[in-house]
Amino acid sequence: MRERFIVIGGDAAGMSAASKARRENPNLEIIALEKGDWASYAACGMPYYLKGNVDKIEDLIAITPEVFRDKRDIDLRLNHEVLRIIPEKKTIVVRTAQGEIELSYDKLLISTGAKVARPRIEGIDSTGVFFLRDIPDALKIKEYLEKRKPKSVLIVGGGYIGLEMAEAFHTQGMAVSIVELLPHLLSTFSLEIVQIVERDVKEYIRLYLRRRVNSIRENDEGKLSVSISDGENKNQEEIGTEMVLMATGIVPEVTLARDIGIELGHSGAIITDEYGQTNISDIYAAGDCTEVKSIVTHQNIYLPLALTANRNGRTVGTTIAGKKTPLSPIAGTAVVKVFELEVATTGLTDLDAAKGYGFDPVKVTIDSYSRAGYCPGAKPIKISLIADRNSKRVLGSSMVGEEGVAKRIDVIATALYSRLTVQELENLDLAYAPPFSPVWDPVLTAARVLQGKLE
């Protein structure tokens, strides 16, 4: 009998694992169970679909179920929800349209992803209040936009999704507000960089920082009134809006894992060994339901991002297919487009966080340009760079600018992976031509200034 590999959750990590396991091992029986209607889609593309940049929702499907079944010999079953895992019997119980079934496995991958964090807010279930996590969410928002043509929206949460959706709504002529509980947007980016973003977005939207949402009320005409206040419940304010988007973040979906005693980390996400195996033998986990290791701190972190999910799924698939391969640690690189700005980050960007990991951090923030100063179209770039005073190693960076930022961060990500010192970063032979960079690339300038503080 063929060895059977079952994947729970048919998105980035799960389908990457299934596909890679198939390529490595043609003899494996591979079953992928997805509780919903959609598998293998580009979740990161949903804001661009809602912005009107992507024609049809189907364009976000990376690989269709037919291709998985017919070309890759992967038995992908949609609308199959796994109810529980029985490790002692090495089986799982699955709800199907025809009732519950029990399937045995040899290897199991939990790639159940993450789900929206639903804050306890009065009125959160009102018509006109939306979340955005999966394709059904996106379709509901699209339908509401088309039918109701709301002229205003209040977004709760100033992270990636909140900001991308602010641009999407603004592009369609809506009045957009963002309410953020924390003192600043994009909390994992350097403050100096975030301040530029905040200054910029205020030209397009209304920004409420350090404000919590207390309640959402629906009036007779179907309009919403959102009550916000500061942390001490002072400065109460009522904001009228025709739509609310809750972009308050996600939490790992670990119900199945928790039920059988799989070890979870501080974040609540699944902990695995370096091969992606949980503390229960033959049960692996990958993607947005797991913690991953930081290349900078060597500690586990919860940073659910698309590349990591795809890559770790792929790596676990390789291991399950019989070729043991360790997971790669991550630098924590992220980039987001916010109206005209490219905003990017990698590694540690906050002095206090770096101290918490035992570093003696030094930080500089520099201003430079995306092209030679005399070149028309040169745009300002601001870079913040952190290093450890003892080891002189680069620890992280955030950047912002109108061009040349999204991929410039990758030099720092590569430097983190290579454990470069600031001096080594300064010595890099980076590309120069007047339309693309000053002679001293902004990254080199940041390294030079930081090196001056380390000497």
Place this chain on the structure above:
Amino acid sequence: MRERFIVIGGDAAGMSAASKARRENPNLEIIALEKGDWASYAACGMPYYLKGNVDKIEDLIAITPEVFRDKRDIDLRLNHEVLRIIPEKKTIVVRTAQGEIELSYDKLLISTGAKVARPRIEGIDSTGVFFLRDIPDALKIKEYLEKRKPKSVLIVGGGYIGLEMAEAFHTQGMAVSIVELLPHLLSTFSLEIVQIVERDVKEYIRLYLRRRVNSIRENDEGKLSVSISDGENKNQEEIGTEMVLMATGIVPEVTLARDIGIELGHSGAIITDEYGQTNISDIYAAGDCTEVKSIVTHQNIYLPLALTANRNGRTVGTTIAGKKTPLSPIAGTAVVKVFELEVATTGLTDLDAAKGYGFDPVKVTIDSYSRAGYCPGAKPIKISLIADRNSKRVLGSSMVGEEGVAKRIDVIATALYSRLTVQELENLDLAYAPPFSPVWDPVLTAARVLQGKLE
């Protein structure tokens, strides 16, 4: 008495050295001698000046002579040509407007740069034939363009300058031809990448590859007739043009050095030790007149580029100021804008060259996109990547595309510097958001495909 540091040549390397030496050592007497009228200018900006992107030639001056003299206490003397060095006396002989003078030095820096290679071609001194190396050259071309308004130009040489000038002339409505002696443009880039460039430029200009220029003749109306043929003097052809630009490359300017027995490399450029000192004590060299060390091969190469000149000048200035600092090897990173295309390269890109250095090279070329496939505006990117089969180390890469190439090459440059293997390159946590990259950045895809060939 103050120690005296004399710099010969007032451009990138020389003025970087002078400035850095001043910052490190306020007591040094610093004299910089420039034989021409212009110091510290952005030579790389000249094609953009001639394209009409830069208003005044003065915009290319990085730092004015007044700032050097008044703010940096550097005695910069224009129109001072050094005639010879007398190492036994530690003096130099300088031609000035007031006659020859002799100056003593404690430390000397030869930063005489490079000069155009003047091929022996009949009629090369005709009116309407130009070189482009320094600001007087640029001004002569500008004047000719404005006075004569030529409608056509033939460029001899398909390197950086030839291609940048092709775009500059084309933008002004001129008919442009390029004649290149070698079988392809951009000879230091991967052939697979260059072929894309050639296909693209043919939409804008006439391209003659594998063709040498035999003679240039001026007719009575001041028009030029250029005779070209292939290597065996067959396929002779006469091309009528109103202007010729010789972009046939540069050679190191080493007359002063050679006269006193300073050691030169195979390229004809000056060889220094790791601190930039020549084989004559207290005489240093930096910039376009020197060879530099490759991070990939550890061999000396001649690759006269702006960042290296600036950086090595700065490093030698630090050493001369009393703080001994080694020169950093280079990856050999370069980028050039060619009409719509960004074309970039770093490290070794040719299999034969790599074999010559003792590697067992493996190369792949992949096609990807600058953004997520469903994102409007996604442009094709082609990447060629080479590694060594024995060490698995990345050796070099070339790339081409309409966006996102110029700074993507920097990841490979950083990888070369960090001696990453292909597997390590594939493991990098690079930035992803739909407007800037597919989930798997093209660099990661190239690494993955190459890794497949290494296994």
